[in-house]
Amino acid sequence: MHITTWNVNSLKVRLPHVLSWLEANPVDALCLQELKLPDEKFPVAEIAAAGYRSFFLGQKTYNGVAILVKDGLHVDEVDKIHNIPGFDDHQQRLIAVTIEGVRVISAYFPNGQAPGTEKFEYKLRWLAALELWIKDEMVRHPRLALTGDFNIAPDDRDVLDPAKWEGQNLVSPEERAAFFRLIELGLVDSFRKFEQAEKSFSWWDYRMFAFRRNAGARIDMVLLSPLLASICTGCAIDKTPRAWEQPSDHAPVTAILDTAQHLDAKV
DNA sequence: ATGGCTTGCACCGCAAGA
Numbered sequence: 001m002h003i004t005t006w007n008v009n010s011l012k013v014r015l016p017h018v019l020s021w022l023e024a025n026p027v028d029a030l031c032l033q034e035l036k037l038p039d040e041k042f043p044v045a046e047i048a049a050a051g052y053r054s055f056f057l058g059q060k061t062y063n064g065v066a067i068l069v070k071d072g073l074h075v076d077e078v079d080k081i082h083n084i085p086g087f088d089d090h091q092q093r094l095i096a097v098t099i100e101g102v103r104v105i106s107a108y109f110p111n112g113q114a115p116g117t118e119k120f121e122y123k124l125r126w127l128a129a130l131e132l133w134i135k136d137e138m139v140r141h142p143r144l145a146l147t148g149d150f151n152i153a154p155d156d157r158d159v160l161d162p163a164k165w166e167g168q169n170l171v172s173p174e175e176r177a178a179f180f181r182l183i184e185l186g187l188v189d190s191f192r193k194f195e196q197a198e199k200s201f202s203w204w205d206y207r208m209f210a211f212r213r214n215a216g217a218r219i220d221m222v223l224l225s226p227l228l229a230s231i232c233t234g235c236a237i238d239k240t241p242r243a244w245e246q247p248s249d250h251a252p253v254t255a256i257l258d259t260a261q262h263l264d265a266k267v
Numbered sequence: 268a269t270g271g272c273t274t275g276c277a278c279c280g281c282a283a284g285a
Contacts, residue, residue, distance in 0.1 A: 009274070010274055010275080012274095013274070062283075119283095168285095207271040207272045246273090
Protein backbone atom coordinates (compact mmCIF):
# COMPACT_ATOMS: atom_id res chain seq x y z
CA MET A 1 0.00 0.00 0.00
CA HIS A 2 1.33 3.42 -1.04
CA ILE A 3 0.22 6.33 1.17
CA THR A 4 0.99 9.92 0.12
CA THR A 5 0.56 13.27 1.82
CA TRP A 6 0.50 16.52 -0.15
CA ASN A 7 -0.35 20.07 0.87
CA VAL A 8 -1.74 21.37 -2.43
CA ASN A 9 -2.35 25.03 -1.42
CA SER A 10 -5.75 25.31 -3.12
CA LEU A 11 -7.24 22.20 -4.70
CA LYS A 12 -9.04 24.42 -7.22
CA VAL A 13 -5.75 25.71 -8.63
CA ARG A 14 -3.84 22.44 -8.17
CA LEU A 15 -6.41 19.92 -9.44
CA PRO A 16 -4.55 19.47 -12.76
CA HIS A 17 -1.35 18.75 -10.83
CA VAL A 18 -3.10 16.29 -8.54
CA LEU A 19 -4.61 14.45 -11.51
CA SER A 20 -1.40 14.25 -13.52
CA TRP A 21 0.60 13.27 -10.45
CA LEU A 22 -1.90 10.49 -9.66
CA GLU A 23 -1.75 9.25 -13.24
CA ALA A 24 2.01 8.83 -12.95
CA ASN A 25 1.85 7.71 -9.29
CA PRO A 26 -1.32 5.66 -8.76
CA VAL A 27 -0.96 5.48 -4.98
CA ASP A 28 -3.60 3.78 -2.84
CA ALA A 29 -4.32 6.77 -0.59
CA LEU A 30 -3.58 10.42 -1.32
CA CYS A 31 -3.95 12.66 1.71
CA LEU A 32 -4.41 16.33 0.84
CA GLN A 33 -4.22 19.50 2.90
CA GLU A 34 -5.07 23.17 2.34
CA LEU A 35 -7.95 22.55 -0.04
CA LYS A 36 -9.14 26.15 0.46
CA LEU A 37 -12.61 25.34 -0.81
CA PRO A 38 -16.03 24.52 0.69
CA ASP A 39 -17.36 20.96 0.40
CA GLU A 40 -19.84 21.91 -2.34
CA LYS A 41 -16.93 22.92 -4.57
CA PHE A 42 -14.89 19.74 -4.04
CA PRO A 43 -14.09 18.23 -7.47
CA VAL A 44 -15.63 14.81 -6.70
CA ALA A 45 -16.44 13.97 -10.33
CA GLU A 46 -13.02 14.79 -11.75
CA ILE A 47 -11.32 12.72 -9.05
CA ALA A 48 -13.81 9.85 -9.55
CA ALA A 49 -12.99 9.89 -13.27
CA ALA A 50 -9.37 9.37 -12.29
CA GLY A 51 -10.35 6.25 -10.34
CA TYR A 52 -10.46 7.62 -6.78
CA ARG A 53 -13.12 8.03 -4.10
CA SER A 54 -13.02 11.30 -2.18
CA PHE A 55 -13.39 11.79 1.55
CA PHE A 56 -13.12 15.43 2.49
CA LEU A 57 -13.67 18.11 5.08
CA GLY A 58 -13.48 21.58 3.61
CA GLN A 59 -14.32 25.17 4.36
CA LYS A 60 -14.30 28.44 2.48
CA THR A 61 -10.92 30.17 1.91
CA TYR A 62 -8.77 28.34 4.48
CA ASN A 63 -7.64 24.89 5.62
CA GLY A 64 -9.52 21.82 4.39
CA VAL A 65 -8.30 18.21 4.24
CA ALA A 66 -9.11 15.15 2.16
CA ILE A 67 -8.21 11.54 1.56
CA LEU A 68 -8.48 10.14 -1.97
CA VAL A 69 -8.79 6.36 -2.03
CA LYS A 70 -8.15 4.24 -5.08
CA ASP A 71 -11.23 2.44 -6.40
CA GLY A 72 -11.54 -1.16 -5.27
CA LEU A 73 -10.10 -0.63 -1.81
CA HIS A 74 -12.38 -1.19 1.14
CA VAL A 75 -13.19 1.85 3.27
CA ASP A 76 -14.97 1.49 6.61
CA GLU A 77 -17.86 3.96 6.25
CA VAL A 78 -18.88 4.12 9.92
CA ASP A 79 -15.34 4.84 11.01
CA LYS A 80 -14.83 8.30 9.48
CA ILE A 81 -13.65 11.10 11.75
CA HIS A 82 -13.82 14.84 11.13
CA ASN A 83 -11.41 16.92 13.22
CA ILE A 84 -9.93 15.89 16.57
CA PRO A 85 -12.61 14.29 18.76
CA GLY A 86 -13.14 16.32 21.92
CA PHE A 87 -11.37 19.41 20.52
CA ASP A 88 -13.86 22.12 19.65
CA ASP A 89 -12.55 23.68 16.45
CA HIS A 90 -14.11 25.55 13.55
CA GLN A 91 -10.96 25.08 11.44
CA GLN A 92 -11.16 21.98 9.26
CA ARG A 93 -7.78 20.36 9.80
CA LEU A 94 -8.14 16.61 10.19
CA ILE A 95 -9.91 13.69 8.57
CA ALA A 96 -9.47 9.97 9.23
CA VAL A 97 -10.73 6.91 7.39
CA THR A 98 -9.89 3.22 7.60
CA ILE A 99 -8.67 1.75 4.33
CA GLU A 100 -8.22 -2.02 4.13
CA GLY A 101 -7.77 -2.08 7.90
CA VAL A 102 -5.22 0.75 7.89
CA ARG A 103 -6.19 3.88 9.81
CA VAL A 104 -5.19 6.78 7.56
CA ILE A 105 -5.20 10.32 8.93
CA SER A 106 -4.77 13.47 6.84
CA ALA A 107 -3.87 16.38 9.09
CA TYR A 108 -3.13 20.03 8.46
CA PHE A 109 -1.31 21.16 11.58
CA PRO A 110 -1.74 24.86 12.44
CA ASN A 111 0.99 27.12 11.09
CA GLY A 112 1.40 28.97 14.36
CA GLN A 113 2.68 32.23 12.85
CA ALA A 114 5.35 32.92 15.51
CA PRO A 115 6.07 31.92 19.12
CA GLY A 116 4.22 34.15 21.53
CA THR A 117 1.28 34.87 19.25
CA GLU A 118 -2.30 33.75 19.76
CA LYS A 119 -2.00 31.51 16.69
CA PHE A 120 1.02 29.83 18.23
CA GLU A 121 -0.96 29.14 21.41
CA TYR A 122 -3.69 27.63 19.26
CA LYS A 123 -1.07 25.45 17.54
CA LEU A 124 0.16 24.14 20.91
CA ARG A 125 -3.41 23.46 22.09
CA TRP A 126 -4.17 21.66 18.82
CA LEU A 127 -0.99 19.58 19.19
CA ALA A 128 -1.89 18.65 22.78
CA ALA A 129 -5.38 17.55 21.71
CA LEU A 130 -3.93 15.58 18.81
CA GLU A 131 -1.52 13.74 21.10
CA LEU A 132 -4.32 12.82 23.49
CA TRP A 133 -6.51 11.51 20.67
CA ILE A 134 -3.70 9.68 18.82
CA LYS A 135 -2.77 7.84 22.02
CA ASP A 136 -6.28 6.33 22.15
CA GLU A 137 -6.52 5.90 18.42
CA MET A 138 -3.36 3.78 18.36
CA VAL A 139 -4.98 1.40 20.81
CA ARG A 140 -8.08 1.11 18.63
CA HIS A 141 -6.00 0.95 15.43
CA PRO A 142 -2.64 -0.84 15.71
CA ARG A 143 -2.19 -0.13 12.01
CA LEU A 144 -2.18 3.66 11.93
CA ALA A 145 -0.62 6.26 9.62
CA LEU A 146 -0.59 9.90 10.72
CA THR A 147 0.14 11.90 7.59
CA GLY A 148 0.07 15.57 6.77
CA ASP A 149 1.60 18.99 6.82
CA PHE A 150 2.99 19.02 10.36
CA ASN A 151 4.27 22.59 10.18
CA ILE A 152 7.14 21.40 12.39
CA ALA A 153 10.70 20.71 11.27
CA PRO A 154 11.63 18.19 13.97
CA ASP A 155 15.40 18.22 13.60
CA ASP A 156 18.15 20.64 12.54
CA ARG A 157 18.65 18.42 9.49
CA ASP A 158 15.13 19.38 8.44
CA VAL A 159 15.97 23.00 7.53
CA LEU A 160 18.70 24.36 5.25
CA ASP A 161 20.28 26.75 7.74
CA PRO A 162 19.42 25.86 11.38
CA ALA A 163 21.17 28.98 12.72
CA LYS A 164 18.86 31.21 10.69
CA TRP A 165 15.81 29.37 11.96
CA GLU A 166 16.71 29.25 15.64
CA GLY A 167 13.81 30.02 17.94
CA GLN A 168 11.42 30.63 15.05
CA ASN A 169 8.12 29.11 14.13
CA LEU A 170 8.41 25.49 12.81
CA VAL A 171 11.56 24.76 14.84
CA SER A 172 10.83 26.24 18.28
CA PRO A 173 11.50 24.00 21.31
CA GLU A 174 7.78 23.88 22.19
CA GLU A 175 6.80 22.62 18.74
CA ARG A 176 9.60 20.09 18.59
CA ALA A 177 8.72 18.85 22.08
CA ALA A 178 5.12 18.31 20.91
CA PHE A 179 6.40 16.41 17.87
CA PHE A 180 8.58 14.17 20.02
CA ARG A 181 5.66 13.42 22.31
CA LEU A 182 4.02 11.86 19.22
CA ILE A 183 7.21 9.88 18.65
CA GLU A 184 7.16 8.78 22.29
CA LEU A 185 3.71 7.30 21.69
CA GLY A 186 5.50 4.89 19.36
CA LEU A 187 4.98 6.64 16.03
CA VAL A 188 7.88 6.31 13.59
CA ASP A 189 8.93 9.04 11.15
CA SER A 190 8.94 6.80 8.06
CA PHE A 191 11.28 9.14 6.14
CA ARG A 192 14.04 8.74 8.73
CA LYS A 193 13.69 4.96 8.78
CA PHE A 194 15.70 4.98 5.55
CA GLU A 195 18.90 6.53 4.30
CA GLN A 196 18.08 9.85 2.65
CA ALA A 197 19.96 12.50 0.77
CA GLU A 198 21.20 15.37 2.90
CA LYS A 199 19.10 18.53 2.78
CA SER A 200 15.90 16.71 1.88
CA PHE A 201 12.93 19.04 2.20
CA SER A 202 9.21 18.97 1.46
CA TRP A 203 8.40 22.69 1.41
CA TRP A 204 10.08 25.69 -0.20
CA ASP A 205 8.90 29.28 0.11
CA TYR A 206 7.52 30.82 -3.06
CA ARG A 207 9.73 33.84 -2.50
CA MET A 208 13.44 34.50 -2.98
CA PHE A 209 13.91 31.61 -5.44
CA ALA A 210 13.79 29.30 -2.44
CA PHE A 211 13.24 26.13 -4.47
CA ARG A 212 16.10 26.90 -6.81
CA ARG A 213 18.36 27.48 -3.78
CA ASN A 214 16.87 24.45 -1.98
CA ALA A 215 16.09 26.80 0.91
CA GLY A 216 13.38 24.55 2.29
CA ALA A 217 12.18 22.63 5.30
CA ARG A 218 10.94 19.08 5.87
CA ILE A 219 7.55 19.62 7.45
CA ASP A 220 5.37 17.09 5.58
CA MET A 221 5.47 13.61 6.98
CA VAL A 222 4.04 10.13 7.24
CA LEU A 223 4.30 8.82 10.80
CA LEU A 224 3.58 5.12 11.29
CA SER A 225 2.48 3.01 14.23
CA PRO A 226 5.04 0.34 15.21
CA LEU A 227 3.16 -2.38 13.33
CA LEU A 228 3.06 -0.36 10.10
CA ALA A 229 6.64 0.84 10.56
CA SER A 230 7.74 -2.80 10.67
CA ILE A 231 6.34 -3.38 7.16
CA CYS A 232 7.39 -0.02 5.70
CA THR A 233 9.81 -0.58 2.83
CA GLY A 234 10.43 3.02 1.79
CA CYS A 235 9.58 6.69 2.08
CA ALA A 236 10.39 9.41 -0.43
CA ILE A 237 9.72 13.05 -1.24
CA ASP A 238 8.83 13.70 -4.87
CA LYS A 239 10.25 17.10 -5.80
CA THR A 240 9.13 16.94 -9.43
CA PRO A 241 5.72 18.67 -9.10
CA ARG A 242 7.37 21.53 -7.19
CA ALA A 243 9.14 22.39 -10.47
CA TRP A 244 5.93 22.37 -12.53
CA GLU A 245 4.20 25.50 -13.72
CA GLN A 246 2.20 27.22 -10.92
CA PRO A 247 3.16 24.67 -8.25
CA SER A 248 2.13 24.12 -4.67
CA ASP A 249 4.89 25.21 -2.31
CA HIS A 250 4.84 21.66 -0.85
CA ALA A 251 5.96 18.38 -2.42
CA PRO A 252 4.19 15.02 -2.03
CA VAL A 253 5.69 12.51 0.42
CA THR A 254 4.98 8.80 -0.07
CA ALA A 255 5.45 5.88 2.31
CA ILE A 256 5.32 2.31 1.02
CA LEU A 257 3.84 -0.46 3.16
CA ASP A 258 4.28 -4.13 2.35
CA THR A 259 0.82 -5.12 3.56
CA ALA A 260 1.11 -8.61 2.11
CA GLN A 261 4.13 -9.22 4.32
CA HIS A 262 2.13 -8.07 7.28
CA LEU A 263 -0.75 -10.45 6.59
CA ASP A 264 1.73 -13.33 6.27
CA ALA A 265 3.34 -12.35 9.56
CA LYS A 266 -0.02 -12.36 11.35
CA VAL A 267 -0.87 -15.94 10.34
C1' DA B 268 14.75 44.24 5.38
C1' DT B 269 8.01 42.31 8.75
C1' DG B 270 9.83 42.57 2.49
C1' DG B 271 10.31 38.84 -0.98
C1' DC B 272 5.27 35.06 -3.72
C1' DT B 273 0.73 32.81 -4.01
C1' DT B 274 -4.05 32.20 -2.89
C1' DG B 275 -8.88 33.62 -1.87
C1' DC B 276 -12.09 37.22 -1.31
C1' DA B 277 -13.94 40.95 -2.70
C1' DC B 278 -13.58 44.70 -4.69
C1' DC B 279 -8.29 46.73 -6.53
C1' DG B 280 -5.80 45.98 -1.22
C1' DC B 281 -6.09 42.81 2.39
C1' DA B 282 -5.16 38.39 5.42
C1' DA B 283 -2.68 34.21 5.69
C1' DG B 284 0.68 30.97 4.74
C1' DA B 285 5.64 28.89 6.76
